[in-house]
């Protein structure tokens with residue numbers, strides 16, 4: 128054995144004989160390669176962005192309180208809709224899920240850390256820089272981007288001086304997503320503890336694995352698309368200019384080739400979270416584990432061949448309209464399999480309704496509403512009327528807020544006792560849940576009606592007959608926003624270690640490796656690959672195909 | 680970093696997970712890139728501040744950190760800290776990274792395909808677009824190369840496929856062979872011949888870049904083929920340009936690997952640093968074949 132005289136060499140081996148914890152102060156967070164630290168950073172970043180994006184949405188809702196112009200000028204209104212979407216998607220939901228993956232995937236598969244810890248650090252620290260670029264455009268001549276988060280040319284090319292910052296911010300976010308995704312893929316494929324075969328992994332790892340694949344496949348395409356925007360504006364290329372032989376519609380194709388898989392990037396990890404929480408509180412194993420895996424994989428595959436359902440009204444050949452209409456409807460099949468499995472998991476379970484479970488059940492119901500409106504939008508001739516109305520806004524907010532965002536909230540409630548060692552306050556958790564669940568519907572349900580009646584999205588003014596629906600929406604939005612502070616304070620209390628101590632198992636029905644370690648989970652969890660008890664695996668997986676290789 | 684050279688044989692026991700120390704490299708790298716971006720923004724928006732300063736300073740910091748990082752990784756590897764699992768990690772990560780690069784090029788190949796199969800035919804009245812065609816640009820024909828109905832940047836000629844581009848194809852294909860020879864030599868522990876084959880590969884890469892630079896010069900000065908030459912110029916220069924950037928990067932990585940070989944790094948049975956660069960080089964090679972067929976020949 129070589130004589131290592133340098134302390135940090137020993138540390139790199141993960142020796143526990145001098146088990147020093149993290150460094151102190153700000154440098155700990157800047158230098159950290161620890162998946163738990165980085166998970167925390169990701170989550171804090173994500174909730175900061177939810178806050179900023181939320182403020183923007185309140186500007187939008189305040190402006191829409193009444194027809195006519197009230198508070199902001201139309202140019203600024205459009206900057207708000209554009210930045211709200213970019214901040215929520217790339218700053219809120221995606222880093223939120225990456226934070227959950229950072230915390231949970233290594234613990235779930237029995238690894239000591241993510242596969243590439245330094246790259247992991249890089250992936251996180253890119254984000255604050257990227258969003259500094261993006262948000263600083265608001266203070267520049269010409270303001271922030273205002274052409275919508277989809278950045279369609281030629282409109283987006285009229286952005287002011289901040290335009291390069293928009294493009295480079297997207298480049299940076301892409302690098303961050305790809306590094307995060309590679310980390311997840313490699314951790315899942317290469318660092319699983321002995322005995323944990325792929326089909327015995329917790330479903331959260333599976334959905335994240337497939338999400339990561341989608342990220343690696345599509346973020347570079349987005350990078351290519353925005354690079355073409357940049358060269359079109361500054362280097363006289365004509366990708367999206369008809370006079371030079373290009374076509375603005377080409378941008379839409381390239382963008383949505385990224386964009387539709389992106390919406391699944393925003394929802395697949397949520398599926399994983401819900402598939403973890405529901406079995407715990409129904410005290411049953413997940414119904415149809417294998418079909419869940421296959422359904423996730425089919426969704427990922429299909430998501431690459433449906434993109435032009437965002438472009439039905441742009442002028443496509445009839446064959447294109449038909450193809451994309453039917454392929455889109457196909458996605459409802461695996462999605463239906465999932466919803467069925469969640470319900471079947473709850474069937475005859477001995478259920479209790481702690482806060483994470485409430486959010487998970489709300490997810491199943493409200494996400495399904497978003498799925499149904501998606502099906503309506505998938506019908507091309509019908510979409511001719513719905514496109515670019517508030518009906519679309521209602522659709523994607525149902526899948527994204529009570530969908531993706533609820534799942535992040537549910538996951539934080541579910542795992543924070545493991546992270547901090549302290550139980551959150553259940554009473555305030557329930558209050559938070561009911562306020563959120565009610566007011567999210569107050570906010571978005573009326574938008575179905577105003578949309579069907581013809582109210583257009585991304586316009587600060589509207590016809591007077593929509594005023595009631597809009598006032599209801601605005602009230603819902605403000606209450607929902609305020610209600611989130613209950614959650615934030617609840618979580619801060621846990622982080623400040625104020626509250627009841629949590630047991631190691633935390634939830635009676637919880638299974639999986641993460642529940643076998645102490646609460647709070649030690650800084651380095653599995654320095655040696657753990658031996659996994661059969662009971663732990665059997666509880667994650669129902670007795671399906673994954674067990675055929677397990678007979679003695 | 681640590682100057683002591685632990686015997687390479689000592690490795691962390693394979694059952695143990697390897698976890699690196701905390702590191703400031705990634706943060707500083709991002710700060711460097713951020714500084715470059717601010718400089719480039721100044722350049723694009725014609726700002727008055729000395730634009731070169733942030734660009735050069737940021738680039739210098741970034742490059743320095745990348746070298747530090749790579750050096751740290753190679754030292755860790757040479758000090759035997761990596762077990763087989765880490766090796767697997769690097770392999771998978773590199774493979775997925777290359778996949779992401781493939782998708783990046785895919786966007787630009789897609790744009791080329793779309794322009795030739797969709798937008799140009801439509802602008803010339805195909806499908807249901809006849810009325811638009813007659814109303815807007817009645818004389819416009821569906822031919823390739825094309826710089827659009829407004830003939831942006833005026834008349835231009837294209838680079839013939841069977842001149843320099845063909846030479847370049849041969850150069851890169853040969854370099855694919857030489858790097859494979861180097862790999863075989865390394866596996867048989869013929870270090871000198873490995874190094875010679877590697878320098879041959881580097882030489883071919885540099886030769887490719889020189890030809891490419893000459894070709895660009897000729898296109899701009901002799902053929903009036905520019906980035907601004909409509910959709911042809913856009914796709915031509917963006918595809919070959921990004922490829923050229925990747926060849927440049929690949930060549931630098933080849934040089935680094937060759938220097939490491941000369942410093943005695945890598946063993947016949949464990950040399951992922953070498954293989955990763957070789958994969959990258961083959962990837963660059965394959966993209967070029969795609970370019971040669973779809974940009975130059977067809």
Ligand code: HEM
Pocket residue numbers: 277390391393394436437455456458459462497498499500501502504505506510513514515519522523526527530531
């Ligand atoms: C059953 C599954 C789904 C179907 C059939 C579906 C269908 C559609 C269609 C046809 C549109 C285009 C509407 C238009 O612009 O006229 C659309 C828009 C959208 N969908 Fe979905 N969708 C589904 C699930 C989801 C999920 C799971 C998410 C995200 C978590 C999502 C997010 C979005 C977003 C963000 C938009 C609007 C994009 C924009 O124009 O800004 N959808 N959906």
Ligand SMILES: [Cu+2]
Pocket residue numbers: 386387390433434436437
């Ligand atoms: Cu879609």
